[in-house]
Amino acid sequence: MYISDSEILAYIAEDLPYFDLTTSLQDIKKQAVLKIFTREEVVVSCIDVAARAAELLGCEAKILIQNTQTAKTNDMIVQILGSYSNVHKAWKLVQIMLEYTCKIATYTNQMTRLAKAENEKCEILATRKSFPFAKKLCLKAVIEGGGGVHRLGLSDSILFFKNHIIAYASFDEFLAQIPSFKAKMPERKIAVEVESLEQAKELLGAGVDVVQCDKFSPQMLENTVALRDEIYPNARIIASGGINAKNVAEFARTNIDAITTSAPYAQGMADLTSKLEILD
Structure with missing residues (x-):
């Protein structure tokens, strides 16, 4: 199932039409890393799309558990590295996408x-x-x-x-x-x-x-x-x-x-x- 960059950018634009008003107030120039874990056993899905969304926001993404694979409780499934402001832009977009898609995949698998x-x-x-x-x-x-x-x-x-x-x-x-x-x-x-x-x-x-x-x-x-x-x-x-x-x-x-x-x-x-x- 191919999901294009233009479709991912449209998804990003729903949440980030201009810029992040909160982090713009902080003016922090540091790097940050975001680690996403699962608190229950899930079948991982759309991890590639989530990672690409982070990349389009200027971050690096490291996928730790691939699509269709099972992640155990407390497993880290993806890690996102980038500037403090860019990581914040990717944070909820990526996590929410994975929360929905992993649940669908897990229930379908069951x-x-x-x-x-x-x-x-x-x-x-x-x-x-x-x-x-x-x-x-x-x-x-x-x-x-x-x-x-x-x-x-x-x-x-x-x-x-x-x-x-x-x-x-x-x-x-x-x-x-x-x-x-x-x-x-x-x-x-x-x-x-x-x-x-x-x-x-x-x-x-x-x-x-x-x-x-x-x-x-x-x-x-x-x-x-x-x-x-x-x-x-x-x-x-x-x-x-x-x-x-x-x-x-x-x-x-x-x-x-x-x-x-x-x-x-x-x-x-x-x-x-x-x-x-x-x-x-």
Whole structure:
């Protein structure tokens, strides 16, 4: 996941549109070093982006634990060296970015491990419900946590919801359009979200590529997988709606292909801390 300097500079400009009013009063000409530690075990994510932000602010950054690696409690993950004023400019920008991204990566990793322990083929896919204006960082954190991406956005995939289907006179009328949809987009999979086992059965009969089962119970998912195996083995069955680290193993056990979730985005921030030292 490439994040350009211009994107990082835009992030910096949100917090530093002109200059640091506080350090400008001090007029301190010394060097400083900022050390960022974790107070809990985390999967490190976006450490390269955080380091680059520090470099663009005139500092040197030393990455001590790389993306996708696990940092233990009290481990230092990055060190930033520069002038006193520049280190202060980088301080919260870097720490806050890492607090969010490491938390997303850590939770994604937890869900992935729990799912894979029950069903090796079951993928954890993050939804489009990332933080506004922070999609790249969120997706990068998910990927570095071992997860995948459900949809990058409206332009990369086809997924029909109830709000699309109500445009037709009936569900049967919608089903009749599936061959036309597949002919118009031969290189794309046609996915449809359903809320009942009966609709899932009808979609499989119509040759839909992906059946996304919204808020199905584990038993309903097992039934859907059995129908898939009987009617259209090439289809993929995905579970969505309310799945998180507490219940992911139960859903993965149903032999579905993937789970879509927004849970990694809703876990808050990792418990990181920092220490600034003045150098002689």
